[in-house]
Amino acid sequence: MDSSRRQILKFFGISTLAMSTKPLLDAFAADPAAEGAESKETFLAGPEALKARQWAMVIDTREFHSLEDVEPLIEACHSIHNVPNLPIRRHEIKWIWETEYKHAFPMKGARFMAEELEHRPFLVLCNHCENPSCCRACPTQATFKRESDGIVLMDFHRCIGCRFCMAACPYGARSFNFRDPRPFIAETNKKFPTRAKGVVEKCNFCAERLAVGRLPACVEASEGKVTFGDLYDPDSPVRERIKTNYTIRRKQSLGTEPSIYYIV
Amino acid sequence: MSNRKGVIIGIVVFLAVVTFPFLYNRGKAAPAPEVELTEKAKAAKQCVRSTDYMQREHMKILDLWRHTVVRRGERIYVNPQGKEFNMSLSNTCLDCHSNKTEFCDRCHDYASVRPYCWDCHIDNPKESK
Numbered sequence: 558m559d560s561s562r563r564q565i566l567k568f569f570g571i572s573t574l575a576m577s578t579k580p581l582l583d584a585f586a587a588d589p590a591a592e593g594a595e596s597k598e599t600f601l602a603g604p605e606a607l608k609a610r611q612w613a614m615v616i617d618t619r620e621f622h623s624l625e626d627v628e629p630l631i632e633a634c635h636s637i638h639n640v641p642n643l644p645i646r647r648h649e650i651k652w653i654w655e656t657e658y659k660h661a662f663p664m665k666g667a668r669f670m671a672e673e674l675e676h677r678p679f680l681v682l683c684n685h686c687e688n689p690s691c692c693r694a695c696p697t698q699a700t701f702k703r704e705s706d707g708i709v710l711m712d713f714h715r716c717i718g719c720r721f722c723m724a725a726c727p728y729g730a731r732s733f734n735f736r737d738p739r740p741f742i743a744e745t746n747k748k749f750p751t752r753a754k755g756v757v758e759k760c761n762f763c764a765e766r767l768a769v770g771r772l773p774a775c776v777e778a779s780e781g782k783v784t785f786g787d788l789y790d791p792d793s794p795v796r797e798r799i800k801t802n803y804t805i806r807r808k809q810s811l812g813t814e815p816s817i818y819y820i821v
Numbered sequence: 822m823s824n825r826k827g828v829i830i831g832i833v834v835f836l837a838v839v840t841f842p843f844l845y846n847r848g849k850a851a852p853a854p855e856v857e858l859t860e861k862a863k864a865a866k867q868c869v870r871s872t873d874y875m876q877r878e879h880m881k882i883l884d885l886w887r888h889t890v891v892r893r894g895e896r897i898y899v900n901p902q903g904k905e906f907n908m909s910l911s912n913t914c915l916d917c918h919s920n921k922t923e924f925c926d927r928c929h930d931y932a933s934v935r936p937y938c939w940d941c942h943i944d945n946p947k948e949s950k
Contacts, residue, residue, distance in 0.1 A: 600889050601897035601905070705894045712891045713941065748912060750941040768896050 605770030609787030611687060611707035612762055613816040614773075615798040616680055620782040627655045627678045633778035634760070639751045641741035650732040652760040653682040653775055661807060661819075674821065680775075680783075683730040683760040684807060684815030685709045694725035700757075707788075707816070708762045718755040727808050728815070731759045788816060854931045857923040865917060869900055880936075883910060911942045 602608075621627050634640070634653045641650050655678040659666050662679075689709045692702050699715035700722050702708075723731045737754045745751065749765065752758050763773035771777070776785040786793035795818070798804070804818040862868075868875045869882065886908040889895050898906045907913050918924045921939065929936060 597901040599899045600893070600895040600908075601899060602895045603897045606894070606896070701892070703892065703894060710891060712887075714887060745943060747943050750911065751943065753937075753940050764894065768894065 603768055603770075607767045607770055607772075609706050609793075610789040611787065611816060612685065612767070613786065613788035613795045613818065614776070615784040615795050615802075615804065615818045615820065617782050617784075617798075617802075617820045618677055618679055619820060621678050621680065622673075624655065624678055626782075627680055630680060630775040630778045630783070631655070633774040636744065637746050637749060637774050638761075639738075639742050639746055639749055640758075641738035642743060643736075643738070643741050648735045650734065650738060650758065652732075652758070653680060655679060656681050658821075662805065663808075664810075665805065679819065681728065681730070681807070682775075682817065683709060683762070684728055684813070684817045685760075685762055686816065687814035688812060690725040690727065690811075690813055691722035691731065694721040696721065703764075706764075706767070708764055709759075710761055710764060711756075711758060713750070713752055713756050713758070716756040718757065720757060722757055727811050727813065731757050733757050851931065854927040856927055857920060859917060859920050859924075861919070862917040862924075867902075868917075869898065869906055869913075883914075883938075886910075910938060915942070 631653050638652060640652055643649055658675055658679060661681055685708055689702050691700050697715045697717055699712050701710060703710050720733055723733060734752055734754050734756055739751055766773060772785050776783045784794045784798045786795035788795060799818055802820045804820050806815045806818055890908050896908050898908045
């Protein structure tokens with residue numbers, strides 16, 4: 558049979574069509590095979606994990622009168638997170654600590670304040686802001702705002718120790734490991750990692766405890782003086798506290814939207 | 822060439838120095854390290870993934886675990902067999918492989934890699950030194 562011009566064109570046309578469908582068929586055929594035994598792995602949050610859009614805390618400062626009242630909370634946090642106790646003040650590492658009203662709330666003070674309020678210990682910690690300035694300053698995204706629950710977290714592996722975040726944080730919530738912290742940890746909690754020299758650290762809102770369904774250590778140690786919950790859940794305990802009490806936040810005018818509320 | 826003698830001696834000395842390590846270690850290749858499993862690891866039969874996969878990819882798996890735990894807040898790893906693990910170096914990996922010196926270090930020394938995992942993730946609580 559003579560191959561006419563018409564036949565050759567037909568042949569090429571059909572061949573082109575066949576070739577164009579081949580990758581498509583391959584894709585369909587390969588899909589179940591590619592999901593073979595070696596690649597199928599999934600991740601779960603864990604059955605008991607507590608979830609929220611934005612975790613928040615309400616501290617009822619009226620219940621804290623002296624250092625003895627705040628120390629158990631600080632101790633609970635620092636002991637489980639392997640926070641070292643450094644003797645030199647400028648090397649100090651702190652996740653949660655106490656300060657006076659005038660330092661916690663500058664520009665909110667009145668003259669001739671009640672003495673009790675003036676000297677009341679105010680617990681301060683990372684505010685887990687909704688607009689965290691530290692995260693914008695971090696060049697490696699070692700510190701970031703976690704989408705899933707609004708916690709401002711640190712990925713210590715990524716931290717290069719530039720301390721931009723410390724400069725950016727208006728609350729002084731971050732500490733830098735100027736030296737190896739390990740010799741200064743009284744008793745190491747082996748369930749939680751220690752930190753290395755040259756990284757910045759701060760409160761993590763007990764992300765590791767929330768993941769297994771436990772409230773933060775300071776909240777647990779406070780015996781109800783500190784409330785913890787989801788800021789965006791109208792029925793949460795924090796919303797209840799905020800609704801029924803007059804609360805203030807630290808340096809609110811800076812627009813970082815801190816998530817720690819204080820009842821004064 | 823007036824100083825031919827000196828040049829030749831120089832070349833010979835140079836070659837001797839350069840090839841010395843190779844000649845010295847000829848035929849004495851370091852044997853591949855044998856890792857020891859703890860009783861607990863032996864009893865489990867399989868790690869999180871197959872042994873072959875773990876040998877090749879454990880560092881990638883650790884990296885993935887770190888990312889998933891810290892950034893996404895998901896802490897449970899489900900392997901292809903459907904078994905669940907808590908993604909934690911200190912509490913899961915080092916719980917079974919509590920013999921760092923006989924397990925981790927042997928290969929790492931052989932391959933001349935110095936991971937600094939243990940700087941912060943302290944080897945297992947149960948290990949007695």
